[in-house]
Amino acid sequence: MEFSRRDTLALGLGAAVLTVLPLRVNAAAEDAIAAFTGGADVAEGGVNLTAPEIAENGNTVPVSVEAAGASAILLLATGNPTPGVATFNFGELAGSQAASTRIRLAGTQDVVAIAKLADGSFAKAAQTVKVTIGGCGG
């Protein structure tokens, strides 16, 4: 059988899928956290981070954060070449301290949210979002 170029292209698995292994935390992520917290301790709990366990489309992953009483929430995609996603600032008149956005993930990695709470302390939540080739589902 002749091996045609069209057949070769047919599968269409892009180069992006070569990044399916979990990405390591980019050093820039640690720097961003240090800059946000000023090196203060960061507690677990008090922050709700909602993200899919497995991304349906790594190019646009819906992520929501909420931290009651927070004055600011830092959102990071720790494995991206540029980890910073956003810092949401909430004024005193904010009805709730919640935000939603969509982010692009270069591959499987932890998404991290760090909130600056009303008392000046910091709290964090993290979730692994997997970016996968897909297929072969039951």
Next chain:
Amino acid sequence: MISRRDFLQVSMAASAMLGASGFGNWGRLAAQQKLTQDQLLEFDTFGNVSLIHITDIHAQLKPIYFREPEINLGVGSARGQVPHITGADFRKMYGIADGSPSAYALTYDDFTSLARGYGRVGGLDRVSTVINSIRADRPDALLLDGGDTWHGSYTCYHTEGQDMVNVMNALKPDAMTFHWEFTLGGDRVREIVQDLPFAALGANIFDAEWDEPAEDFAPYKMFERGGVKIAVIGQAFPYMPIANPRWMFPEYSFGIRDERMQEVVDEVKAEGAELVVMLSHNGFDVDKKMASRVQGIDVILSGHTHDALPEPVLVGDTIIIASGSNGKFVSRVDLDVRDGRMMGFRHKLIPIFSDVIEPDAAVTKVIDEQRAPHLDKMTEVIGRTDDSSLLYRRGNFNGTWDDLICDALLSEREADIAMSPGVRWGPSILPGQDITREDIWNVTSMTYGQAYRTEMTGEFIKVILEDVADNLFNTDPYYQQGGDMVRIGGMGYQIDINKPQGERISNLTLLKNGESIDPAKSYVVAGWASVNEGTEGPQIWDVVESHIRKQGTVSVQPRDNVKVVGA
């Protein structure tokens, strides 16, 4: 986990919940001739509510053979827990005698000889008889379909699911949820759902653009049965756009969405629901985890991973029911709901022995009407199995059906390596049995069946194996997609299921020359069921048919190309 077979008491919160499982002790019925429909259906009606659960029919209208898995490995906290117990261990756990009807229905060993003795299983006309019998006891029993109904056969493909819709309508379900249905395309699903005479549910079906609940599917439906307000909440397959082609239904998003499920449970309770049932296509391990995280679900009717369990599994106050696949089983769950809570249950997994259960003639007629226009094509004999070849698929790694499909890809598409998806559907073929066109479609039919041929580097082949292995063996069930391992032809490998992604797969070997796979070298790979839009190639069923026709009589023995470590 409930481990006692007969009557048992489970203390629940402040009250005692009575639970019983009625799966038959038919081992003492020495011969098949002694097994009767009455015995299969025997059930002391209990409480005030009955649920009937059927799931993952995969368009099997007629009786078939279906061999349960030999290898079904659990990792992490699921290791050694049901449903990750097979064969003799499974029989021991549930007190099932070797060679008994239950052994045939639920375990893999000695399958050929038991199949010859006990005959085919399933057939929706037999299922109808079982449903009618339950409704005779409890006229207002709820019939709930867990999905994967409108996919998986010659007629289903050619009618875009209409055959299944027509037959299921004759059974009068009260609600269903979804998975493979969406591979008919978003438009076709909406077209069917608009006219569906029962509820189409999916609390986790969202509008992809707005990330809000999709308007086309209700999250739940309230029923009043036996004086009890019952909420049935749907949970569609969470990973549809990942495991199946997203481009076929780009307007929808899914996901597990724990927090959404909790919201809906709270909402139905606020509306006065006394019993909360989740009709789920999560897969068993995902349902177990969800039961531990979402509070207030009484019953989970679990689908997707095709497990058949003779007793419910208890997680906290939630009972989880698994009802098998391919029309092989129906579960009946009777519940005593009083004072706004579930006080006890009685459960029976009913195997549909097609030679024992009388078909419902009215439904047989509907089934045959769907098949009639296609019967000539479907019944054409393409080849046969030799006297020692049993064709089966189900299991974590290659089954003989997959090996035959991979052989077809290697030879018909002139490839070094073949890949076939690790789906869990597809009936078995006994040794010395004719293989018809319908049989080939039963293990290959889908709306994206094009058989591609491409070049992949050794490195990329390993990446694919690692990726799929993590979908199966990630220790967190929420990261599992519920399929089995991708099937490989022409190549051997070793897998350590307990390692993390990237370290599980080793010793990749090209079988035709025994050489190690070179990460830098390109290999010709043939496969099918790509989730990518625009995949080109002949349909897989044509590739397989051509191969079987050339063989005439096929001979496929179980192979040992995959070495499993850490099981």
